[in-house]
Amino acid sequence: MAVSKADFSCVRARGTFKRADKSTQNYMKRLPSEILMKILSYLDASALVCISITNKLFCQLANDNVLWHKIYITELGQNKTWTRDEPVLKMELQDQAAGYMKQMYFKNLLTRNLKRWKRLLGHISCHTGLPSKTEQVLRNLCVTWELTVTDKSGHESTLELSWSQFCKTSLTLCWSGGVSLPHYEQISTLQLHGVRRIALSCPGLKNPGRRSLMAKLDMQPLTKSAQVIGQDRMVQLKLLQPGILIGVWRDQCSVAFILFTLHFHRLVERSIQGSSDSPYVEEIARAPSDDIDPEYGLHGYQLHIALDSSVSELMSGSFPQLFCHGGNISDGLIQLTAVSRTNSSQHMLLSGNITLPWRCEALQGSVENCCIMSLTLLDEFCKPFKYVSSPISMELEGTPVSCGYYDYDGETYLIYFQDSDIQMKMQLIRFRAERQFILVSLNVYVSVCYVNKHFRRNH
Structure with a gap:
């Protein structure tokens, strides 16, 4: 049965998938799964991610390993693991848990162009001693940052970045939470994650990505010892530790914004190479020893x-x-x-x-x-x-x-x-x-x- 793009144009409209009503769901359930899979086989990765949130049926179908294997081979051009005939290949993929090939696809998509960004980071400024293309690399890799705030009751809120500002050797990140941020003295922990998003065309949806823990702060000892470094008519600035600032409304003592400043040294690695619960660990490099110069370590x-x-x-x-x-x-x-x-x-x-x-x-x-x-x-x-x-x-x-x-x-x-x-x-x-x-x-x-x-x- 030949299926053209027009046959499933009703499923995708203007790049956005809408939740199906009950009549549409009943109609879809009556269709044989083979027909639905044939329709879905024409979709790309972005469309599959979008359609997977419409209902349970499409969530199950859109995680099919055979569908994602086709996308994996087409877009990444890698077929080193499976070299059998198609019927045998389908049996092997069906033995894997649903979504296995989807995870493999996104994992390998994130590792693409690693050599290129490492090469760009090799351009060192003679003035700062830091990679001169840090901002360019972070933008090319679609890196953003998320802040997770946990209050004393254990409730977590993950905030999207409000604004950011690149400087010559540092990056400033700010989150303003409004009602989503707890009272200053009720904050239990702060966690900063770098997130490398995959550039998919999914309007209205958060693109999948990989999280890298960059900082985790226990606020209990910091809340009372924070240094007030300034204030105006509305906010008071409290420095928790170097690089981490909280703006508190003066009349309510509730949090207005949270500001992180990050130095460029190893910023790309810290933003993408840690795991969701452990940070990137930098290899400690010590200078070579010198027993001849008595002032070694004191000059240059x-x-x-x-x-x-x-x-x-x-x-x-x-x-x-x-x-x-x-x-x-x-x-x-x-x-x-x-x-x-x-x-x-x-x-x-x-x-x-x-x-x-x-x-x-x-x-x-x-x-x-x-x-x-x-x-x-x-x-x-x-x-x-x-x-x-x-x-x-x-x-x-x-x-x-x-x-x-x-x-x-x-x-x-x-x-x-x-x-x-x-x-x-x-x-x-x-x-x-x-x-x-x-x-x-x-x-x-x-x-x-x-x-x-x-x-x-x-x-």
């Missing part, structure tokens, strides 16, 4: 640092050949000076005011003296040694700053960041008339223990 560093407002870049600078003499190690930290307060030729003018804009559904605002910092420290082999992206705050220091041969006329501000292995101090002056900032001092402090572990030294 390169720092790249950027300040962004999540809308525009405020500052971006790369500082090579940073060092610290062994005799200058203090309090278990090595100091790397990128911008010296006394060297006015190193001072940098910022391109805008330091603010962190936010938007949540129909509301929006801007928190003064906050922004997003992305820091990348490379070792002497130009490999990422320490990296972090996080919202930060700026505080009025008030102490007059003497900068070489002259003094700047303005207020002095300090940006300070710290985690377990690194600290950063940035000093800025705000010109009173122009309302602009100039960077006059930038120092990075790295834990000696972290340096010794990486370089196998005993400083």
